[in-house]
Amino acid sequence: MSIEEKGTISIHTENIFPIIKKFLYSDNEIFLRELVSNAVDAVQKIKRLAALGQYNGELGNPLVEVSVDEEKKTITITDNGLGMTAEEIKKYINQVAFSGASEFVEKFKDAKDANEIIGKFGLGFYSAFMVADLVEIQTLSYQEGAEPARWVCDGSTEFEITAGNRTSRGTEITLHINAESEEFLSKHKLEEILDKYGKFLPVPIKFGTKTIQEPDGEDEEGKPKTKSVEVDNIINTTNPIWTKAPADLSDEDYLDFYKQLYPFSEEPLFWIHLNVDYPFNLTGVLYFPKVKNDFDLQRNKIKLFSRQVFITDEVKDIVPEFLMLLHGVIDSPDIPLNVSRSFLQADGNVKKINSYITKKVADKLQELFNKDRKGYEEKWNDIGLFVKYGMVSEEKFYEKAKDFALLTNTKEEHFTLDEYRDKVKDIQTDKNGQLVYIYANDPAKQDSFIQSANKLDYDVLLMNSPIDNHFVNHLEQKLEKTSLKRVDSSVASKLIEKDDNVESVLTEEQSKKVAAIFDKAINKPGYHVEIVGLNPEELPVTVTMDEFMRRMKDMAAMGGGMGFYGNMPDSYKVAINGNHKLIGKIIATDSEEEQGLLAKQAVDLALLAQGMLTGADLTAFVSRSVALI
Numbered sequence: 001m002s003i004e005e006k007g008t009i010s011i012h013t014e015n016i017f018p019i020i021k022k023f024l025y026s027d028n029e030i031f032l033r034e035l036v037s038n039a040v041d042a043v044q045k046i047k048r049l050a051a052l053g054q055y056n057g058e059l060g061n062p063l064v065e066v067s068v069d070e071e072k073k074t075i076t077i078t079d080n081g082l083g084m085t086a087e088e089i090k091k092y093i094n095q096v097a098f099s100g101a102s103e104f105v106e107k108f109k110d111a112k113d114a115n116e117i118i119g120k121f122g123l124g125f126y127s128a129f130m131v132a133d134l135v136e137i138q139t140l141s142y143q144e145g146a147e148p149a150r151w152v153c154d155g156s157t158e159f160e161i162t163a164g165n166r167t168s169r170g171t172e173i174t175l176h177i178n179a180e181s182e183e184f185l186s187k188h189k190l191e192e193i194l195d196k197y198g199k200f201l202p203v204p205i206k207f208g209t210k211t212i213q214e215p216d217g218e219d220e221e222g223k224p225k226t227k228s229v230e231v232d233n234i235i236n237t238t239n240p241i242w243t244k245a246p247a248d249l250s251d252e253d254y255l256d257f258y259k260q261l262y263p264f265s266e267e268p269l270f271w272i273h274l275n276v277d278y279p280f281n282l283t284g285v286l287y288f289p290k291v292k293n294d295f296d297l298q299r300n301k302i303k304l305f306s307r308q309v310f311i312t313d314e315v316k317d318i319v320p321e322f323l324m325l326l327h328g329v330i331d332s333p334d335i336p337l338n339v340s341r342s343f344l345q346a347d348g349n350v351k352k353i354n355s356y357i358t359k360k361v362a363d364k365l366q367e368l369f370n371k372d373r374k375g376y377e378e379k380w381n382d383i384g385l386f387v388k389y390g391m392v393s394e395e396k397f398y399e400k401a402k403d404f405a406l407l408t409n410t411k412e413e414h415f416t417l418d419e420y421r422d423k424v425k426d427i428q429t430d431k432n433g434q435l436v437y438i439y440a441n442d443p444a445k446q447d448s449f450i451q452s453a454n455k456l457d458y459d460v461l462l463m464n465s466p467i468d469n470h471f472v473n474h475l476e477q478k479l480e481k482t483s484l485k486r487v488d489s490s491v492a493s494k495l496i497e498k499d500d501n502v503e504s505v506l507t508e509e510q511s512k513k514v515a516a517i518f519d520k521a522i523n524k525p526g527y528h529v530e531i532v533g534l535n536p537e538e539l540p541v542t543v544t545m546d547e548f549m550r551r552m553k554d555m556a557a558m559g560g561g562m563g564f565y566g567n568m569p570d571s572y573k574v575a576i577n578g579n580h581k582l583i584g585k586i587i588a589t590d591s592e593e594e595q596g597l598l599a600k601q602a603v604d605l606a607l608l609a610q611g612m613l614t615g616a617d618l619t620a621f622v623s624r625s626v627a628l629i
Contacts, residue, residue, distance in 0.1 A: 008162045030189070031131050031199035031293065032066070034124035035077045035173060036205060039064040042081025042171060046142055049082075053076065054423065055142055057169070060230045065206040066194065070185050073177045074134075080170040083141040086149040086161055093125060095138060109216050128409050129155045130177035130183055133312060138164045139171040161308045179564070191235065197310045200240040206232045240308070242283045242329055245626075246273040259289055262327060263302070264292050269379050272364045274330065276356060280349045284330035286361070290382050291325060317350055320358050322390040322397070330357075355396070361386075361402035369404040372590040377414045380406050388471045398478070410443050410450055410460045418478070428496055435482040439463040440618060452492035452538060460487050469554050470541045488610065489547035491575045493534055504533035504578030510587055517586060521599035529574045539581040541606040544573050574603065601628070 006498055011123065030263035043062045051054040065078045125175065126137045137151040144267055146579050148164030165540075166172065183189055191207060194418060198205050208229050216227035237462060241257045254271050276282045304311045308331060316324060318335065322525070334349045371378045376383070387405050390397040406414040415423060421435065423460055428436050438453055439461040442445045450460050459543040461484075473482045506514065518529045527543075576583060586598050604621040607613040 003298045004162050006158065011528075012208075017296075027126075028130040029193050029196070031127040031175075032075075032184075032193045033309065034068065034127045036064060036194070036198055036201065038124055039077055039079035039171070039173075040201050040203045040309075041207075042079050042083070044081075046080075046169070048142055049142070050280075057142065058478075063202045063206055064201075064203055066190065067208070068185055068190055073182065073185060075184060075190070076178060077173045078170065078172040080168065083146070083166075083169050083171055084139045085143065085146050085148065086139045087627045088140070089137065089149055089161060099493060105560065118329075128173070128175050131177055131217070133178040134176035135172060136174045136176075137510040138166045138174075140164065140166040141355075144294065185542050194235045195457050198236050199310065200238075200305065201236045202238050202243075204232075204234045204238055205236045207235050208233045218496060240329070242273070242285050242331055243308070246275070248543055249273075253286065254287075257285065258327070259262050261329070262304070263316035265327070268327065269382055270368065270475050271328070271363075272360055274357070274360060280332065280352055282330065282332040282334070282356065283354055284328060286323070286328040286330075286357070288386070289325070289327050290381065291385055301325075301327040304335065305327050305329060306335060306492055307333050311335075316565065318353055318357075319389070320354055320394060320397070322360060322386060322393050323479045325386065336383070339471065358390075358394060358397055359400075360421060366404050368399065376404075377406065380408065380414060383466055384408075385467060388465065388467045392467065392470045392474045398474075402478075407437075410440060412462075420444045420461075421479075421482075427457050428459070430497045430599070431496070431499050433481060435479075437461055437475075437482060437484045438487050438495055439484055440466075440487045443470065445611050446486075447494065448486050448539070450488040453487055453495065455537075456492055458495070469551075473551070485547045486550065488544055489550065490573070491532065491534060491538065491542045491577075493538070494575070496534065497627055500623050502529055506531060506578040506587075511578065514578070514583060514586065517595050518576060518599050518603065521596050522603055526569050526571050527574050528571070529576060531578045534577040536577075536579045536581065538577050538580070539606065540577050540582040540608075541602040542575045543603070543606045543612065544575065546571065546573065574606070597624070598625070599610045 006268070010588065031363045040281050043064060045060065046055060047062060048060050060080055061081055061370070065076075067076050067078075069073070071074075133153070134154045138148065139151075140148040143352065146155060148166040150162050150164035151159060152162075153159040177185055187208065194207055196204060212231055213226040214229045216225045219225050237260075241253055255267060258265070258271075260269055270288050271287045272286055274282055274284040274286065289301075301313070302324070303313050304315050304318065315330065318330065319326070330353075332349075332353065334354070335592060338390040365383065368379075384406065386399050391401050391405060392398075400415055405415065405417060407420045408414050419438075424437065425435055427437070430436055439457050440450055441464045443450060443462060443464070453460050463484075467473075476482065476484055489495070504511065514531060515529045522529070553570075582602060586595050589595055589598075601621075604613055604617070604624075607617075608621070
């Protein structure tokens with residue numbers, strides 16, 4: 001029987017090809033993803049039919065082959081899958097792919113993103129016309145007595161079906177590449193695209209051949225010899241680890257896979273194997289990388305697949321924001337494929353997947369904490385960033401994480417939130433029953449303040465990660481009757497208001513005189529002198545910024561909507577220890593010059609302790625100090 005037919009695809013589609021070409025142009029490399037995925041589907045379907053006993057012919061080795069001919073300017077995708085009859089070509093290529101054509105044209109003439117279009121209307125095959133001005137299909141169906149068929153179309157709405165020349169089961173699609181798309185005739189370029197989209201497809205993808213070295217006996221000295229052998233260049237791993245059961249995998253397998261994904265990264269801390277089939281299908285492996293305090297990491301490290309076809313590394317709607325720094329792979333056929341990102345957000349499955357991942361991560365962290373507390377503490381530097389970020393940004397996560405989040409003090413001891421409350425509540429509760437946590441964000445710079453606090457038996461927490469500004473505020477909202485103060489926000493004995501204040505030995509008149517001397521020595525706006533009674537061992541002068549004021553300025557600097565505070569001038573408190581012998585010395589001398597000199601020196605020392613003495617002031621201080629020696 002000879003097959004010969006010409007026709008038009010559909011009356012409604014006069015303007016469909018220009019749309020495909022115009023709107024998909026920016027993303028035209030996905031033609032290869034679509035055609036190779038279709039070929040893989042055809043191979044998997046024949047395997048399924050054979051397994052069900054509905055096909056009894058020879059299966060052969062399942063294979064999809066991509067080849068390029070630079071002279072003829074063609075790319076060919078061949079599979080040994082189901083194949084099609086002429087009737088099926090008419091149905092699947094001419095009708096089904098265009099059944100939604102008029103709706104498609106209406107809906108997508110203003111589309112911006114190729115992913116809004118391809119796949120949505122069964123148009124995967126037609127992405128070929130993004131890069132080809134002629135497409136030819138040669139196919140032979142698996143059905144008994146089927147005749148080979150050929151279909152050809154030049155990107156207009158006209159097609160032609162004739163008898164084909166294929167002698168074995170399967171389909172071969174040849175693209176005659178158009179002038180603007182000749183970059184795709186480069187082997188290197190094609191290999192790059194195949195590696196990106198097809199690295200883990202479930203059927204072997206062959207792209208040319210490669211030379212490998214094989215053992216070839218021994219030479220005269222008994223040393224092993226090798227010979228060069230030409231073998232198929234298979235570009236993919238057909239059974240990546242996320243398709244296997246965790247019980248069948250070793251730590252080595254997970255680490256090898258990580259190296260395959262991120263060849264130049266340090267080993268991950270641990271990983272979470274995702275595997276759920278209800279209420280949606282999802283598999284994958286997420287790795288916790290070593291991040292330390294570097295918050296500006298590359299975020300697009302999680303790759304999203306659908307049935308082992310790579311889709312995107314833009315996963316922000318699927319993965320909770322605080323886990324965007326994780327690495328790894330998520331594969332779900334239930335994530336709406338090739339649709340715009342706005343659709344991704346609205347889709348019910350996406351929300352469920354997001355919650356599931358949050359829960360799995362929380363469960364894994366809790367398990368690590370319970371199983372090996374010491375090991376968990378050692379990793380806290382890396383894990384802490386995720387956990388704190390999650391607690392601040394996601395209420396459900398906070399509820400779980402409050403049992404395994406750790407607070408670390410300047411002695412590098414770790415406590416859970418409950419443990420820490422119990423540790424400090426007896427000593428660090430103020431006269432109003434408010435618990436005060438004291439923290440440092442730059443322990444090297446704040447060392448003198450930390451030592452002063454430690455002398456009073458106060459514990460000092462370390463809050464020096466990029467997220468800690470927010471975390472401190474969040475803890476204050478969450479913890480009952482608890483406030484947090486930075487260790488340098490006041491002199492140590494004033495950080496926690498108690499009833500047993502030390503009195504200053506100065507009379508009121510002496511206090512006024514000392515305040516006047518220091519005001520004159522400082523001679524700068526924004527510095528407010530106050531005489532306080534402290535232990536004589538404490539420093540004579542301490543310069544601090546009020547906790548509330550400084551916090552608001554920090555938030556403003558981070559763009560936290562506190563712009564009003566960001567524009568206010570800095571305001572510092574200068575606490576003069578009335579009980580220090582230097583203050584006695586200043587009062588005892590009649591020389592105004594010496595009074596000014598001593599006061600200036602004491603203030604500069606306090607500024608130096610805060611890292612606030614710079615430029616000409618620092619130079620003058622050094623000269624003065626040398627003169628005093």
